[in-house]
Amino acid sequence: xxxxxxxxxxxxxxxxxxxxxxxxxxxxxxxxxxxxxxxxxxxxxxxxxxxxxxxxxxxxxxxxxxxxxxxxxxxxxxxxxxxxxxxxxxxxxxxxxxxxxxxxxxxxxxxxxxxxxxxxxxxxxxxxxxxxxxxxxxxxxxxxxxxxxxxxxxxxxxxxxxxxxx
Amino acid sequence: xxxxxxxxxxxxxxxxxxxxxxxxxxxxxxxxxxxxxxxxxxxxxxxxxxxxxxxxxxxxxxxxxxxxxxxxxxxxxxxxxxxxxxxxxxxxxxxxxxxxxxxxxxxxxxxxxxxxxxxxxxxxxxxxxxxxxxxxxxxxxxxxxxxxxxxxxxxxxxxxxxxxxxxxxxxxxxxxxxxxxxxxxxxxxxxxxxxxxxxxxxxxxxxxxxxxxxxxxxxxxxxxxxxxxxxxxxxxxxxxxxxxxxxxxxxxxxxxxxxxxxxxxxxxxxxxxxxxxxxxxxxxxxxxxxxxxxxxxxxxxxxxxxxxxxxxxxxxxxxxxxxxxxxxxxxxxxxxxxxxxxxxxxxxxxxxxxxxxxxxxxxxxxxxxxxxxxxxxxxxxxxxxxxxxxxxxxxxxxxxxxxxxxxxxxxxxxxxxxxxxxxxxxxxxxxxxxxxxxxxxxxxxxxxxxxxxxxxxxxxxxxxxxxxxxxxxxxxxxxxxxxxxxxxxxxxxxxxxxxxxxxxxxxxxxxxxxxxxxxxxxxxxxxxxxxxxxxxxxxxxxxxxxxxxxxxxxxxxxxxxxxxxxxxxxxxxxxxxxxxxxxxxxxxxxxxxxxxxxxxxxxxxxxxxxxxxxxxxxxxxxxxxxxxxxxxxxxxxxxxxxxxxxxxxxxxxxxxxxxxxxxxxxxxxxxxxxxxxxxxxx
Numbered sequence: 001x002x003x004x005x006x007x008x009x010x011x012x013x014x015x016x017x018x019x020x021x022x023x024x025x026x027x028x029x030x031x032x033x034x035x036x037x038x039x040x041x042x043x044x045x046x047x048x049x050x051x052x053x054x055x056x057x058x059x060x061x062x063x064x065x066x067x068x069x070x071x072x073x074x075x076x077x078x079x080x081x082x083x084x085x086x087x088x089x090x091x092x093x094x095x096x097x098x099x100x101x102x103x104x105x106x107x108x109x110x111x112x113x114x115x116x117x118x119x120x121x122x123x124x125x126x127x128x129x130x131x132x133x134x135x136x137x138x139x140x141x142x143x144x145x146x147x148x149x150x151x152x153x154x155x156x157x158x159x160x161x162x163x164x165x166x
Numbered sequence: 167x168x169x170x171x172x173x174x175x176x177x178x179x180x181x182x183x184x185x186x187x188x189x190x191x192x193x194x195x196x197x198x199x200x201x202x203x204x205x206x207x208x209x210x211x212x213x214x215x216x217x218x219x220x221x222x223x224x225x226x227x228x229x230x231x232x233x234x235x236x237x238x239x240x241x242x243x244x245x246x247x248x249x250x251x252x253x254x255x256x257x258x259x260x261x262x263x264x265x266x267x268x269x270x271x272x273x274x275x276x277x278x279x280x281x282x283x284x285x286x287x288x289x290x291x292x293x294x295x296x297x298x299x300x301x302x303x304x305x306x307x308x309x310x311x312x313x314x315x316x317x318x319x320x321x322x323x324x325x326x327x328x329x330x331x332x333x334x335x336x337x338x339x340x341x342x343x344x345x346x347x348x349x350x351x352x353x354x355x356x357x358x359x360x361x362x363x364x365x366x367x368x369x370x371x372x373x374x375x376x377x378x379x380x381x382x383x384x385x386x387x388x389x390x391x392x393x394x395x396x397x398x399x400x401x402x403x404x405x406x407x408x409x410x411x412x413x414x415x416x417x418x419x420x421x422x423x424x425x426x427x428x429x430x431x432x433x434x435x436x437x438x439x440x441x442x443x444x445x446x447x448x449x450x451x452x453x454x455x456x457x458x459x460x461x462x463x464x465x466x467x468x469x470x471x472x473x474x475x476x477x478x479x480x481x482x483x484x485x486x487x488x489x490x491x492x493x494x495x496x497x498x499x500x501x502x503x504x505x506x507x508x509x510x511x512x513x514x515x516x517x518x519x520x521x522x523x524x525x526x527x528x529x530x531x532x533x534x535x536x537x538x539x540x541x542x543x544x545x546x547x548x549x550x551x552x553x554x555x556x557x558x559x560x561x562x563x564x565x566x567x568x569x570x571x572x573x574x575x576x577x578x579x580x581x582x583x584x585x586x587x588x589x590x591x592x593x594x595x596x597x598x599x600x601x602x603x604x605x606x607x608x609x610x611x612x613x614x615x616x617x618x619x620x621x622x623x624x625x626x627x628x629x630x631x632x633x634x635x636x637x638x639x640x641x642x643x644x645x646x647x648x649x650x651x652x653x654x655x656x657x658x659x660x661x662x663x664x665x666x667x668x669x670x671x672x673x674x675x676x677x678x679x680x681x682x683x684x685x686x687x688x689x690x691x692x693x694x695x696x697x698x699x700x701x702x703x704x705x706x707x708x709x710x711x712x713x714x715x716x717x718x719x720x721x722x723x724x725x726x727x728x729x730x731x732x733x734x735x736x737x738x739x740x741x742x743x744x745x746x747x748x749x750x751x752x753x754x755x756x757x758x759x760x761x762x763x764x765x766x767x768x769x770x771x772x773x774x775x776x777x778x779x780x781x782x783x784x785x786x787x788x789x790x791x792x793x794x795x796x797x798x799x800x801x802x803x804x805x806x807x808x809x810x811x812x813x814x815x816x817x818x819x820x821x822x823x824x825x826x827x828x829x830x831x832x833x834x835x836x837x838x839x840x841x842x843x844x845x846x847x848x
Contacts, residue, residue, distance in 0.1 A: 024425040026216070026238050046219040053219050055183065078222075079467035080184040080304070085485065102492065107485050116482055156424065
């Protein structure tokens with residue numbers, strides 16, 4: 001438990017995508033090219049940032065070096081300008097323990113798109129997934145439900161009830 | 167029904183929501199396709215009625231695709247972009263006329279029957295823009311044209327679908343409607359015949375109006391319907407003139423996150439007066455979007471941070487440094503580093519390595535001085551050059567290095583000067599005097615204009631002039647010198663007015679104030695003569711173990727950074743063990759932000775050891791002592807030329823020749839030997 005191979009990630013991401021389709025959720029499984037780790041899960045949502053709305057795009061990507069799923073995100077305002085790291089911190093700070101977020105939310109290069117993205121650092125993911133045991137056989141699902149809420153990405157409870165995968 | 171409430175129905179205005187990818191694509195389209203043409207282009211947008219926020223009309227890179235494919239749970243909007251070539255054209259364009267032109271096209275679509283075939287024509291928008299591709303700035307103004315038709319009067323209040331009797335039936339009927347038909351549709355409800363079904367818009371039959379709910383995907387999150395219902399109603403009333411004066415029911419279809427439709431809204435409205443859309447002369451249009459300040463006007467967005475590769479690199483470099491600040495050294499002052507201007511004498515092995523380390527730390531201003539060309543032996547050790555530079559045969563190190571630094575970090579401001587550093591005892595012939603004067607002026611000005619001087623040349627005497635100038639102009643001077651397997655890295659003592667901070671008295675340690683610390687020449691008792699004379703080839707070029715230069719260059723930059731982060735900067739004191747045993751200083755020396763700040767680091771590769779001697783200023787120093795600085799200040803170049811003529815002049819000026827007569831044993835002293843600092847001390 002904890003570490004995940006690319007093939008495991010891929011099959012679990014596909015499984016997650018199937019659940020989301022059944023639940024009528026807006027997740028997309030994006031395949032960039034044919035070189036692994038080429039496939040990631042993607043979803044966007046609007047979040048109120050004081051008076052303004054921002055669009056946050058989340059990517060669940062496989063990290064080859066850490067062998068775990070990673071959550072990347074990019075936020076932009078209505079004029080198309082991106083929020084920098086400070087602004088993203090401000091955006092999510094009220095939602096989560098600030099110390100915690102400073103430690104984990106950072107900027108890294110997206111392993112599939114090769115562009116700078118905001119990311120939740122994967123250094124403790126394997127450990128955390130291990131600690132959580134097996135609430136679901138699908139570790140991608142477990143990962144999203146554990147890490148998503150730190151950045152306002154909440155899954156419907158129904159994901160947990162998708163019994164055929166748990 | 168008793169008293170009926172009658173209010174005018176208001177609409178939630180569209181809010182434009184632009185993805186950064188829309189600007190990326192616009193830049194690409196402009197550069198690769200449109201170029202100088204500024205004819206309008208068809209684009210598409212989309213809006214969602216699932217878990218909607220505000221009332222958003224979104225555009226992204228897919229806007230320019232030939233056939234619009236809105237994302238999941240979204241519907242297509244039909245638009246046009248007018249991308250102007252200059253900001254003047256953007257500003258000067260007649261906005262009223264443009265809106266009217268677009269409005270007339272919309273009305274033509276309404277009247278022609280095209281809307282019935284493709285109702286997405288009702289979700290209409292256009293963008294007026296100017297892309298300043300050099301600055302990555304985009305000026306833009308969205309409009310959502312709509313003919314100004316008589317008002318719709320709301321009958322009763324706004325109703326939620328869940329509050330309608332038998333709403334379950336409605337819900338079932340709506341769920342049966344295929345996603346691609348949800349943008350505009352009809353919900354037919356006939357209680358008597360017990361029929362409740364969602365139908366395509368083109369099944370419209372005006373006789374059945376009492377059974378109709380005119381359905382549309384409603385992107386509004388408010389009680390008001392989205393702006394697009396305005397065009398929907400205008401089209402319906404034009405298409406079926408008998409609807410004028412009749413009660414019409416509209417259903418704004420809204421999904422929540424769980425895809426339930428309970429929050430859909432129903433408005434019952436009457437338009438009492440007719441309106442002739444054919445009368446285009448009289449028809450007025452509305453629809454320009456207000457900007458962020460709520461005023462009618464364009465918006466501007468600067469996309470440099472995400473579109474300019476130089477800016478991306480700069481931000482990423484800064485991020486690495488900021489992480490250091492955030493995670494490990496919260497008080498680290500990165501501002502000081504990016505503002506500090508560094509002047510490097512020598513663009514060889516040391517110069518290249520120092521320059522790269524400076525870039526890593528976020529230094530922006532780097533000037534290099536060197537007189538050499540890139541030779542065949544250079545590229546393997548001098549990490550800013552390549553074999554091709556040597557093959558070219560004419561590439562000067564200083565300018566090539568400056569260019570490479572900018573290639574590595576485009577936001578760096580680098581300059582290379584090709585010139586000879588005049589040296590004591592290196593006589594300058596009359597023919598070269600004018601050129602030397604010119605070079606001297608340039609060197610002097612450069613030292614004045616920078617904050618830090620690095621001495622990275624390959625000979626002792628070429629360090630003399632920069633040492634003197636650094637002292638005369640009160641600059642921070644960092645010196646690195648190499649032996650075969652040893653190195654010396656030091657900061658020269660401060661020549662700024664003493665701040666009076668003497669440092670702490672610590673038992674067992676001797677403390678030297680920053681202003682009392684020596685320079686590279688303070689430990690010497692001869693003036694730098696011509697050290698290249700009488701030397702074999704392997705002594706002339708710096709023959710060193712290759713790692714030595716990288717180690718020394720790294721220490722030199724780290725020493726500078728530690729100094730810049732110290733509150734006293736170059737006036738920070740240095741400490742050494744009184745007993746002469748370095749281990750006795752361990753843990754006792756006061757630490758700054760990045761640890762201790764030694765005067766010098768001397769290391770040996772043969773035993774992988776460093777020692778950190780601190781030495782006093784020497785009153786007869788031939789480079790930084792008062793008599794020398796005074797002579798330079800009063801006589802300037804004529805003083806310098808005298809020293810270039812003969813080094814003896816300096817020895818006499820400082821009185822050092824007396825010393826050499828008194829004690830001939832120490833004449834041979836040179837860098838390659840370790841001087842233990844306490845030898846000079848009492």
